[in-house]
Amino acid sequence: MDALAGLLDGPRARGAFLLRMVMEPPWSLRIEDHAPLCLMCVTHGEAWLVHGSGTAPVLLRPGDIAVVRGGPEAYTVTDAPGSAPQAVIGPGGTCHTPHGEPLAQSMRLGVRTWGNAPDGSSTVLVGTYQMDGEVSRRLLDALPDVLHLPADAWDCPLLPVLDDEMSRDDPGQSVVLDRVLDLLLIGVLRTWFSRPDAAAPGWYRAMGDPVVGRALRLLQNEPAHPWTVASLAARCGVSRAALARRFTALVGESPMAYLADWRLSLAADRLRETDATVESIARQVGYGGSFALSAAFKRVRGISPQEHRTGVRPVR
DSSP, rough: OHHHHHHHHHSSSSSSSEEEEEEEOOOOEEOOOOSEEEEEEESSSOOOEEEEOOOEEEEEEEEEEEEEEOOSSEEEEEETTTTTSSSEEEEGGGOOOTTTTTTTTTTTTTEEESSOOOSSSSSEEEEEOOOGGGGGGHHHHHHOOOOEEEEOOOOOHHHHHHHHTTTOOOTHHHHHHHHHHHHHHHHHHHHTTTSSOOOOOOOHHHHTSSHHHHHHHHHHHHHHSSHHHHHHHHTTTTTTTHHHHHHHHHHOOOOHHHHHHHHHHHHHHHHHHHHOOOHHHHHHHHHHHHHHHHHHHHHHHSHHHHHHHHHHHOOO
């Protein structure tokens, strides 16, 4: 398992929100959905992306793609920076005017198509990951608020595929769209991290190290194994001290700290995605039982595994 595969295998798109926006100026949409990740691709015309974090506005032209990291900050997609929002997109793709009047039906233009003009001059494909996939937290933390790849910076044949598939309404279409969106995201990230000036995260660069890369793959592939630094070092063919020093220098944390976080992330995903018991999940990811997993979950995340599964924080 490589760096990207290990982090993307768990939080795949599941019923992602996909939409083709067809707009004619003037237009401006404020996005307040708090989704963890959103991809935007311009196929016709242009669009400006203005992020609330203070990042400089980004102009998107045909073939460009932007990846916006979710969070508390809202952002705006518009025909021009400074335009007043005419619509607000909320969680789950809900849409209303700034005064709260619903817009979803009045601006519907067809299958997964929405906008203010059927023949608008600007078309933007939007794919939004709606679920907070815990395994991807390291990946999300490594990304800027807005990742922008201009059309001449990469060569990806998936944009026409996504555009075509979004207009279909065949059986199982949501699954097809989820997988195309995943492939597009992976293609973007591979290109982004391989740039000469890329500030790739430590864990990504470390995957190319013959010793630490092997250690990372072992931890990711066998999280339930009763690892110690000594046993991991033996599998990597180096001394315990050498592995600990080299791993920490490249990844930014010790092997056991990385493993503990990886196990909790895997457990968090499986709690949300499966009906397996806490006891079963605990053993799958390397804990002695439900008590040990619950204690670690509460200590690190502040909630119990069951509270995480239901998505409801208790009232204290």
